[in-house]
Amino acid sequence: MQQSYMSAFFKNFLGNSPEWYKYAIIAFLVINPILFFYVSPYIAGWALVLEFIFTLAMALKCYPLQPGGLLAIEAVFIGMTTPKHVLSEIIINIEVLLLLIFMVAGIYFMKNLLLFLFTKIITRVKSKTAVSLLFCFAAAFLSAFLDALTVIAVIISVAVGFYSVYHKVASGKDFHHDHDHTSDNELAELSRNDLDDFRAYLRNLLMHAGVGTALGGVCTIVGEPQNVIIGQQANWEFVEFAIRMSPVTFPVFIAGMLTCVLLEKLKWFGYGAHLPDNVRNILQDFDEQESKKRTRRDNLKLIMQGVVGVWLIVALALHLAAVGLIGLTVIIFATVFTGVTDEHQIGHAFEEALPFTALLAVFFAIVAVIIDQKLFSPVITWVLTFEGNMQLVMFYLANGFLSMVSDNVFVGTVYITEVKKALLAGQITRDQFDMLAVAINTGTNLPSVATPNGQAAFLFLLTSALAPLIRLSYGRMVVMAFPYTIVLTIVGLLTISSGFLTSQTAAYYESGLIHHHTVDEAKEDPAGH
Incomplete structure (x- = not known):
């Protein structure tokens, strides 16, 4: 009918x-x-x-x-709100849109190098604790200079590749045979226990890496999209942003790495799974075969991708151009020197980021409503009645809680916009604004590891084709993220509430590493209005 x-x-x-x-x-x-x-x-x-x-x-x-x-x-x-105001908000935040469009696409052309590095870590390092620490550290380091989504996408590619290789061999086939790794029907009975252990091992590595992207992402202006927005509103460049965040991010990073080691040693919250010997042997054989196939041209591509990576780090550190424009240079260099000339090949690089770029434009429409209807004004006014470190603590906790249930980019955008309004209205001093910007940035980045809702990298992992293969559900992800959430949130809170952030920032001023900004600098918004 x-x-x-x-x-x-x-x-x-x-x-x-x-x-x-x-x-x-x-x-x-x-x-x-x-x-x-x-x-x-x-x-x-x-x-x-x-x-x-x-x-x-x-x-x-x-x-x-x-x-x-x-x-x-x-x-x-x-x-x-009005279409004109929405457009104004998008123009003001054009750098973050360029970051998502060009930087993510640029890193797409460096995936082979990243895949090569993570493959070597899994196949060459025998200690599970060492492998976990390397994954967490490598994800953090890469996320500080690249985009967290791209880093987690590369690690997912490595995991899917290894999972399919083992699944194929365990089903009685050779490396070159066609095989459906989503079905266990052809799997030998003796291999099922090894496969379960391998799934647990991959879950561990992916969660360590996911948290690593948050640990590195909070440190620099390019680590997360909201960092760019906050850095823009404060007129901070790459180096100044990293220095101002360091009183919070450095202790948190150390605590995160120690947590990684302890979880592997204590085997709590689903961690501590080891790679079965049978699986390791199969993966090493596969890696050796792939290495033999690699030609001089392939090796040269990896070298050139490494050179482009060095250029990226230097260009960001010296602030040679806007972050998005540096991403555009990465696309050009990486394609020119690795033989990519086809329009369709280049087009694939933009597929990953553009849906989120469109969503970000919608974020700015909601931000325009918040500004026009003065929604957060009473909340900000109330929080500003607190003084000293307590004021910073309130902003850190408010951003942290909202970021757990919502999206940290949206939360960071709303709060920094409202605090900027308070600065321009004369409610707070410029130095106060700078300290609040640190509290907002760390608040949106650290507690948000609690759920996939808060971290784009976690959500990307949960919705990937790999998640059902390794039995990584929403609930399991929340449980595995729990110890990290507690440690990162508390250490971040202690550095802010204890006065360490305030005293260390004062020391940076005295040493000349950073300088006091004026309110007049803030009046000239990033759009040049």
């Missing part, structure tokens, strides 16, 4: 999302105009923010771009 047009429309609306989710979005779209016109624009604005946070928290049900975009479009239509 043919379905009605209304039924077909409802089926098409937000596709395969659950019915209750579709009804929720429809209810939001109906309620918002009623609240705005007949109750209070302020209440309607808060309803919109909470609804948008709901779409972020439910990202596994439906990518937030579509439902969040509908809410943002409706907000503009009913007058919560």
Whole structure:
């Protein structure tokens, strides 16, 4: 029997999302105009923010771009903000959009080098603790200079590659045979225990690496998208950003690495799984075969990718250009010297980042509503009634809690925008603003490892094709992230509440490593207005 047009429309609306989710979005779209016109624009604005946070928290049900975009479009239509203001917010934050578009695409052309490095770590290092520490450290180091999403994407590629190789051999086939590694039907009975152990081993490495991307991502202006926004609003360059964050990020980094070692030694929260000898032998044989196949041309490509990596680090450290433009140079250099000339090959590099870039533009529409409806003004005014370190602690905790359930880019953008308004209104001093920017950045980056909702890298891992293969569910990810969440959040909180951040920043001023900024610098926004 043919379905009605209304039924077909409802089926098409937000596709395969659950019915209750579709009804929720429809209810939001109906309620918002009623609240705005007949109750209070302020209440309607808060309803919109909470609804948008709901779409972020439910990202596994439906990518937030579509439902969040509908809410943002409706907000503009009913007058919560204007298209002109939305465009203004996007222009002000153009550097973060360029970062996502060009830097992520640039690193795509360095994937072979990263795959080579992580493969060697797994096959050459025998100690599980050492491998875990190397994965965590390498992910942190790379995320400080590259994009966390790309780093985790590379590690997922390594894991999928090794999983499929072992699964193929355990099913009685050779390396070159075709095989469906998603089905265990052909697996020999003796190999099933090894496969379960291998899955646990890969879960460990991926979670260590995921946390590593957060540990490195918080340190530099390019580590996470919100870092760029915060750095822009504060007029900090790459080196100054890293120095200002270091009183919090350095102790947190050390604590994170120690946590990695302890979890492997104590075997708590699902960690401590070892790579079975049978699996190691198969992976080493495969790696040797791949190494023999590698030609001089292939080796030269790896060398050139390494050179481009050095250029990237130097260009960022010396702030030779805007971060996104440096990413564009990486695309050009990496393709020129590795033989990539086809338009379609280059096009693939942009697929990973553009959905999130579009979502970020929707973020800025919601930020425009928050500004126009003065939603956060009472909250910011209340928090600013606290003094000294307690003020920093309140911002750190508020950002941390919201980032656990929402998206840390959205939270960081909202708070730094509101604090910038307080600075320009004369409510806080420039030095106070700089300290609050550190609290906001660390607050959005550290506690957010608690759930996949807060960290884009975690969400990317959870929604990847690898997650079901290694039995990595939402619940299991939250449990495995729990010890890291506790340690990173508490160490970050202690460095801020104890006064260490304040005293260390004062020492940096005295030594000349950083300098006091003026309010006039902040008045010249990144768009040149």
